[in-house]
Amino acid sequence: MVNLKKDSLIIANKKFNSRLIVGTGKYKSMSECAKAIKLSGAEIVTVAVRRVNISDKKKPLLMDYIDPKKITYLPNTAGCFNSKDALRTLRLAREIGGWKLVKLEVLGDKKNLFPDMIETLKSTEVLAKEGFRVMVYCNDDPLMAKRLENSGADAIMPLAAPIGSGLGIQNKINIQIIRKQTKLPLIIDAGLGQASDATISMELGCDGVLVNTAIAKAKKPFEMALAFKNAVIAGRQSYKSGRIDKILMGNPSSPSKGII
Amino acid sequence: MKKIKKIKIKINGKIKSISQDSKLSVVLKNLKIPLNKVAIELNQEIIDKKKINKIKLDKNDKIEIVHFIGGG
Numbered sequence: 086m087v088n089l090k091k092d093s094l095i096i097a098n099k100k101f102n103s104r105l106i107v108g109t110g111k112y113k114s115m116s117e118c119a120k121a122i123k124l125s126g127a128e129i130v131t132v133a134v135r136r137v138n139i140s141d142k143k144k145p146l147l148m149d150y151i152d153p154k155k156i157t158y159l160p161n162t163a164g165c166f167n168s169k170d171a172l173r174t175l176r177l178a179r180e181i182g183g184w185k186l187v188k189l190e191v192l193g194d195k196k197n198l199f200p201d202m203i204e205t206l207k208s209t210e211v212l213a214k215e216g217f218r219v220m221v222y223c224n225d226d227p228l229m230a231k232r233l234e235n236s237g238a239d240a241i242m243p244l245a246a247p248i249g250s251g252l253g254i255q256n257k258i259n260i261q262i263i264r265k266q267t268k269l270p271l272i273i274d275a276g277l278g279q280a281s282d283a284t285i286s287m288e289l290g291c292d293g294v295l296v297n298t299a300i301a302k303a304k305k306p307f308e309m310a311l312a313f314k315n316a317v318i319a320g321r322q323s324y325k326s327g328r329i330d331k332i333l334m335g336n337p338s339s340p341s342k343g344i345i
Numbered sequence: 346m347k348k349i350k351k352i353k354i355k356i357n358g359k360i361k362s363i364s365q366d367s368k369l370s371v372v373l374k375n376l377k378i379p380l381n382k383v384a385i386e387l388n389q390e391i392i393d394k395k396k397i398n399k400i401k402l403d404k405n406d407k408i409e410i411v412h413f414i415g416g417g
Contacts, residue, residue, distance in 0.1 A: 108417035118415055133416025134384075136357040136409065142377050147413050163416050173389075177411050180384035180391050248417065275417075297417035 092321065094293055096129075096270050097186050097218035097239045099157070103128045104287070105317045106159065106272065108297025109147065112306065119150040121300055125310035131161040131188055131295065134174045134181075153182065159220065161188040166201070168208040175212060187212070188242070188274075190222040198248040198275075202229050206236055213237025222274050225259040227266060234269055241269050242295065245286065246276030249298040253282035257289055264290040280309070280316035287320025288328075352404035363402065370398040373410070383412045 093100040107127040112118035122130055130151060138144050151158075160178030165171040168191060175187045189208055193201030200222055206229070212219045213236060220240035221233050230241045243263060246252035253276065254260060264271055273286040274295040283294045296313055303309035350365040356376070363372055369387065373380065385392045386409040392400065402408075 109415035110417040112415060115415070131417055132413040134411050135414045135416075137378065137383055137412050139357050139359065139376050139378075139410065146379070146382060147415055148382050158413060160413065161416055176391055177384040177386065177409075178413075180394075181382065181411070181413065 092325070094270065096220065099186070101128045101157075103314075103317075104293035104321055105283070105313055106131065106293060106295040107300060107310070107313075108161075108295065109151065110163075110297055111301035115145050115147065115150040117306060118301070121306045121310040122151060122156065124307050124314070125300065126314045127156070129157045129159050131159045131163075131297070133163055134160055134178050157186065158184060159186060159188050160184050162190045164192075165190065166192050166195075166204075168204040168211070171204070171208050172211055175217060176215075179217070185216060186218045186220070186239075188220045188222065200224055200244070202226070206232055209233055209236045209238050220270075220272070225256045225263070227259060227262045230263045231266060234267055238269065240272055240292075241267055242272045242274035244275040245273050245282065248275040250276050251278030251299060252276050253278050254285055254289070257285075260286075260289050260291065280312035283313050283316040284320035284323070287317055288324050290324055293317070352402070354402055354404065354406045354408065356408045357410055365404075367402050368398055369400040369402055369408070372402065372408075373397060376410075378410055383410050385410050 093102060094104050103126045105125055105127045106129045107122055107125050108131045109118050162171040162174045165174055171191045178184050191201050191204040191208055192198050202224055209219055209221055218239045220242055221238045222242045223229055223233060225243040245254040270292040272293040272295055273291050277283055277296050277299050286294045300306055300309045300313060351362045352365045353360055353362055380394055388407050
């Protein structure tokens, strides 16, 4: 058996045992979100930066449900459509409590939610210079992934399919090319629909997956959180075990010698 | 009795009337803001939370108070 204890995910010099990162959006309640995260075994969760509701002071706070001392908060710039807003958001996130590990996501189109890679690249450069450790949401484009790496990204996070679409990995070849060219953590971000999509991502050699909608909007989010946990472990073990070669014709599993 | 002059500022997009020369720390305290869980911007500049009792607010100041919420 693969010793998964020694098979840690290392991002920006920080070690994690779980290769599943989960989002904290779209849940029915904070308690549902917290329970799903616990079941998923995730050690990193993405969070959004938004205005405090100053008229309703009793509104529950995320930090009251998910302890940032136990779970790594990964501030995300979801909802930002240009570099200026993304930088502003992450500088504020850092100020909340010293978060340097962040997820950059600069979107380019309100309908398909594809990343604007020009703005993303610009922002990555600035953030790296300011001492942030940047995990970057990007297209499944090997050339762009390389440019992000050269600009100081700490992790490459290509989409599987549009955010929230549940379509699963659409371009396995590109993901494999990106895998071959980079030693940076490669994490599939966005577009997964079911647990097997996570397994496939891991079998392609990815270091982890980030899932939100597929768990939060599943009919049974707790069960799905567990399914994704197991799927990521299964995919990683499968990848590390070295799969057999594909052949066209059948090859019997039982010896032909001694057939009666 | 001398009447305290009021000024208008904007907090998270909402107009608020406060006493002139109010300190930022007092305004945040009145709003019961948990300082260890937020970041604060004054006129688009991030404020060092340790210095909020030294900052006096002026009319038309724009304050943004943000925190982490659930997101993907």
